[in-house]
Amino acid sequence: MSTAVSAPGKVLLAGGYLVLDREYTGLVFGLSARIHVLVHNIDSSAGEQLSEIRVESPQFQDAAWNYGYRLAGEQGGVGVTQLEEATTPISRNPFVETALLYGLTYISKVLPPSTTITPTRITIFADNDYYSHSPSSSSSTATPTTTTNQKSFSNFGVRLQDAHKTGLGSSAALVTAFTGALLSHYLPSSTFSLNRPACRSILHNLSQASHCAAQGKIGSGFDVAAAVYGTCVYRRFSPSILSSLGEPGTAGFATRVQEIVEDTSSSVKWDTTISKDDVSIPAGMALVMCDVDCGSQTVSMVKKVLEWRSKSPEESKALWDELQLYNETLGTSLASSSNSALPAAFAAIRTRIRKMGTESGVPIEPEEQTLLLDAVTAGVDGVVGGVVPGAGGYDAVVLLVKDDEVTLGALDVFLKKWKEEGKGNVKLLGARGELEGARLEDVGEYAGVAL
Numbered sequence: 001m002s003t004a005v006s007a008p009g010k011v012l013l014a015g016g017y018l019v020l021d022r023e024y025t026g027l028v029f030g031l032s033a034r035i036h037v038l039v040h041n042i043d044s045s046a047g048e049q050l051s052e053i054r055v056e057s058p059q060f061q062d063a064a065w066n067y068g069y070r071l072a073g074e075q076g077g078v079g080v081t082q083l084e085e086a087t088t089p090i091s092r093n094p095f096v097e098t099a100l101l102y103g104l105t106y107i108s109k110v111l112p113p114s115t116t117i118t119p120t121r122i123t124i125f126a127d128n129d130y131y132s133h134s135p136s137s138s139s140s141t142a143t144p145t146t147t148t149n150q151k152s153f154s155n156f157g158v159r160l161q162d163a164h165k166t167g168l169g170s171s172a173a174l175v176t177a178f179t180g181a182l183l184s185h186y187l188p189s190s191t192f193s194l195n196r197p198a199c200r201s202i203l204h205n206l207s208q209a210s211h212c213a214a215q216g217k218i219g220s221g222f223d224v225a226a227a228v229y230g231t232c233v234y235r236r237f238s239p240s241i242l243s244s245l246g247e248p249g250t251a252g253f254a255t256r257v258q259e260i261v262e263d264t265s266s267s268v269k270w271d272t273t274i275s276k277d278d279v280s281i282p283a284g285m286a287l288v289m290c291d292v293d294c295g296s297q298t299v300s301m302v303k304k305v306l307e308w309r310s311k312s313p314e315e316s317k318a319l320w321d322e323l324q325l326y327n328e329t330l331g332t333s334l335a336s337s338s339n340s341a342l343p344a345a346f347a348a349i350r351t352r353i354r355k356m357g358t359e360s361g362v363p364i365e366p367e368e369q370t371l372l373l374d375a376v377t378a379g380v381d382g383v384v385g386g387v388v389p390g391a392g393g394y395d396a397v398v399l400l401v402k403d404d405e406v407t408l409g410a411l412d413v414f415l416k417k418w419k420e421e422g423k424g425n426v427k428l429l430g431a432r433g434e435l436e437g438a439r440l441e442d443v444g445e446y447a448g449v450a451l
C-alpha cells in the first residue's frame with residue numbers, strides 16, 4: 001500500500017510584515033509548484049520488522065535519511081533517532097526529522113493502543129520551480145505533465161544544501177505534504193481524510209507545530225497556511241499556542257500534541273482565521289512569479305522593520321492600518337473580478353510599502369524593483385500590476401497578467417531585454433497562483449518517474 005499527498009508553495013501578495021501581527025491579515029496565494037510526498041509500506045515478509053523509516057529526496061545528491069523510532073514513556077511521544085548511513089556521511093534534515101517526530105507522535109495517540117506503527121519508505125519530489133538549477137537530467141520536464149497524468153521531476157545534480165532556492169516556501173510545503181501523507185497513510189480514512197474540514201484543520205495545526213519547531217522560531221505561519229489551504233486571507237495564530245507544547249520526549253508531550261492539534265485543550269484555543277472567499281484569481285488572469293537572481297536576508301529585514309515599528313508606534317500604526325485597508329481592497333477586487341480597480345489597488349499598496357521601506361531604512365521595494373515594476377506595467381500590454389511579495393527586497397516580483405500567449409510571450413521578451421540591457425537578471429518561473437491547497441494524489445501517476 002502506498003499513499004501520496006502534495007502541497008503547494010506560496011506567495012504573499014500583500015500583507016508582508018503586517019501578517020506577523022494578529023491585528024492584520026495577509027493575502028497569500030498557493031502556487032502550482034508543489035512538493036509531493038509518497039509513503040510506501042515495506043514488504044516485511046522476509047524477517048523481523050525493525051522500527052525504521054527511510055526518507056529519500058532522490059532529485060538531490062546524498063539526500064537520504066534513515067530514522068529509528070520508538071515510543072517514549074510517560075506520554076513523551078515517539079522519539080526519532082537518525083541512523084548512520086553505511087556509505088554516505090550523515091547529514092541532518094531538520095524539517096523531515098521534526099515532521100516525522102510530530103506526525104508519529106500524533107498518530108501514536110490516535111491509533112488504538114495495541115496497533116504498532118509499521119516501517120515505511122518515504123519519497124519526496126519537488127516541482128522544478130523551487131530551485132533555479134538547470135536540471136541535469138534530459139528526460140525530465142519543468143512541471144508535472146498533465147497530458148498523460150504521469151508526473152515528472154528533474155534530477156538537480158547537486159546536494160540539497162547547495163541548491164539555489166527560488167523562495168517559494170519549500171520547507172512549509174514539504175512539512176505539510178509530509179505530515180498529510182503520514183496521517184493519510186497510517187490512519188484509517190474514517191479517522192483522517194483531507195476532504196473533511198476538521199481533518200484539514202488537524203493537518204494545519206500539526207504542520208504549524210512541526211514547522212515552527214524545525215525552524216526554531218514561531219513566524220506568522222502564512223506559508224504553512226497556504227500549503228494546507230491554498231489561496232486565502234490569513235490571520236495568524238497567537239504564538240503562545242505553540243509555546244505551550246513543551247519539548248518532545250518530556251512527560252505528557254504526546255497528550256499536549258493531541259490536545260493542541262485537535263484543539264480540545266481547555267486552556268489554549270487556536271485563533272487562526274482562514275478565509276477562502278475574500279480572495280481569488282479573476283477569470284482569464286494569471287498570477288505569475290519572477291525570480292530575481294539576487295536575494296535578500298529576510299530575517300534582518302524583519303528585525304529592522306519591527307524595530308522601527310516599536311520606535312515609531314503612532315506613525316507605523318497609521319501606515320499599517322492604511323496598508324491593511326488597501327490590501328483588503330485588492331483582495332475584494334480580485335475576488336469580485338473588479339478588474340478596472342486593480343491597477344490602482346496595486347499602486348496604492350506599492351506607495352505604502354515604499355514608505356515602510358524609507359521610514360525603517362529597509363529596501364523593501366528597492367529602486368531596481370521599482371524600475372522593473374513600473375517598466376513592466378507600463379511597457380507590456382496585459383500586465384495589470386505587480387508587487388515585491390513577502391518581505392520584499394531583491395528576491396522576486398509577482399505580477400497579475402492577462403492569461404494569454406501574447407501577454408506571456410511579450411513578458412518573456414521584455415525580461416530578456418531587461419537582462420541584455422544589464423538592468424537585472426529576472427526570470428519568469430512556470431509557477432502560477434493556484435487556489436487549491438494540500439491534496440491526496442493518485443500514486444499511479446508517480447510510477448514512471450525516472451531521475
Ligand SMILES: Nc1ncnc2c1ncn2[C@@H]1O[C@H](COP(=O)(O)OP(=O)(O)OP(=O)(O)O)[C@@H](O)[C@H]1O
Pocket residue numbers: 057093094095096124125126160165166167168169170171172174223
Ligand atoms: N525537496 C526537498 N527534499 C528534502 N528536504 C527539503 C526539500 N525542500 C526543502 N527541504 C527542507 O527544507 C529546508 C529549506 O527550508 P528554508 O526554510 O530554508 O527554505 P524555504 O522554505 O524554501 O524558504 P522561503 O520561505 O524563503 O521560500 C531544507 O534545508 C530541507 O531541510
Ligand SMILES: C[C@@](O)(CCOP(=O)(O)O)CC(=O)O
Pocket residue numbers: 011012015016017018019020167219220221222298302389390391392
Ligand atoms: C515578513 C513576513 O511577513 C513575510 C516573509 O515572506 P517571504 O519569506 O519573503 O515570502 C514574515 C512572516 O510573515 O513570517
